[in-house]
Amino acid sequence: MAAVRFWFPGVNKFIVVGLLLVASVQATAESATQTVSDFLASLDQFASTFEQSVQGAHGELIEYTTGQFLLDRPRFRWQVEDPYPQIIVSDGDKLSIYDPDLEQVTVRSVQDALAGTPLGLLARGDVNLKEEFQAEERANDASARHFVLTSLDAQAPYRRIELWIDGQQLLRIEVLDHYDQRLRVVFTADPVRPQGERPFELDLPEGVEVVEG
Numbered sequence: 001m002a003a004v005r006f007w008f009p010g011v012n013k014f015i016v017v018g019l020l021l022v023a024s025v026q027a028t029a030e031s032a033t034q035t036v037s038d039f040l041a042s043l044d045q046f047a048s049t050f051e052q053s054v055q056g057a058h059g060e061l062i063e064y065t066t067g068q069f070l071l072d073r074p075r076f077r078w079q080v081e082d083p084y085p086q087i088i089v090s091d092g093d094k095l096s097i098y099d100p101d102l103e104q105v106t107v108r109s110v111q112d113a114l115a116g117t118p119l120g121l122l123a124r125g126d127v128n129l130k131e132e133f134q135a136e137e138r139a140n141d142a143s144a145r146h147f148v149l150t151s152l153d154a155q156a157p158y159r160r161i162e163l164w165i166d167g168q169q170l171l172r173i174e175v176l177d178h179y180d181q182r183l184r185v186v187f188t189a190d191p192v193r194p195q196g197e198r199p200f201e202l203d204l205p206e207g208v209e210v211v212e213g
Contacts, residue, residue, distance in 0.1 A: 032135040036147050039165055040121060040129075046071040046170065048187040052080075057180035069187070074110070075200040076123050089200050090123065097213075098202050105204065108213040118161050118175050118183075133161075144171050 047070045054063040067080040074092035079085075087098045095113040097106045114120035129135060133149040140146045144166040151158060157177060164172040175183040 032137040032147055033129050033133070035137070035145075036135055036149065036163065036165075037129050039168070039170075042168065043071070043122060043170065044073045046122070048170075050188070051186045053184050055182045055184070062181070070199055071122060072200070074123060076119075077199045078119070087202065089202055091200055096202055098204065098208075103207060104209045104211060105202065106211045106213045113213075118158070118173055121161065122170075 047068075049068050050066065052063075052065045052067070053061060056062050065080050065084075066082045067078070069079070070077045074090070076088075076090050078088040080087070085100050087100075089096050089098075090110050093110060095108050095110045097108075098104075110123070114123060129149065132153065133151060136148050136150075138146045138148055142164075144164045147163045147165065149161045149163070151160060159176050159178055162172075162174040162176075163170065170187055172187065173183075173185045177183075
């Protein structure tokens with residue numbers, strides 16, 4: 001019996017090619033999602049100093065801060081040192097924000113405080129990227145890999161989150177909101193642990209007001 005041969009009219013050739021391209025894009029997106037998911041899952045512990053900046057829609061510098069970040073999932077400490085000190089600590093259930101200048105601590109549940117935030121990507125171990133983001137990897141000249149996570153939730157406070165990863169090292173995070181403001185956090189290569197034997201607890205002076213948020 002002669003082999004059966006299928007012939008696609010000219011218009012259908014473009015449909016077939018289009019379907020193949022869609023399949024290729026989907027496979028690439030799934031690969032990027034899996035790579036970022038695996039990286040975040042492995043980031044149980046992380047310690048680094050950081051430089052954080054906020055830029056306006058036209059690139060103007062709105063805010064610049066420096067500090068230290070310590071993660072021992074699900075616990076973490078985000079400590080801003082300059083220009084205005086602030087400490088955010090979490091034991092995995094509660095999140096406390098301490099503003100020394102205001103002599104005030106705001107306490108909230110971690111789930112409510114981190115829902116839909118970039119810090120939630122690092123502190124939470126249950127982030128489902130496939131449900132929350134569309135991921136892609138973008139080519140660049142640097143050795144680090146550049147991933148873009150576009151939010152699938154129109155109500156999220158940001159449009160996308162970008163990660164730069166070099167091996168098992170997180171180098172940078174950038175967040176673009178709906179007003180084209182950009183938050184950039186650059187992590188140093190040398191880890192620095194915040195001082196204190198219990199870094200995930202606050203050592204508060206007397207007179208500090210505690211507010212349940």
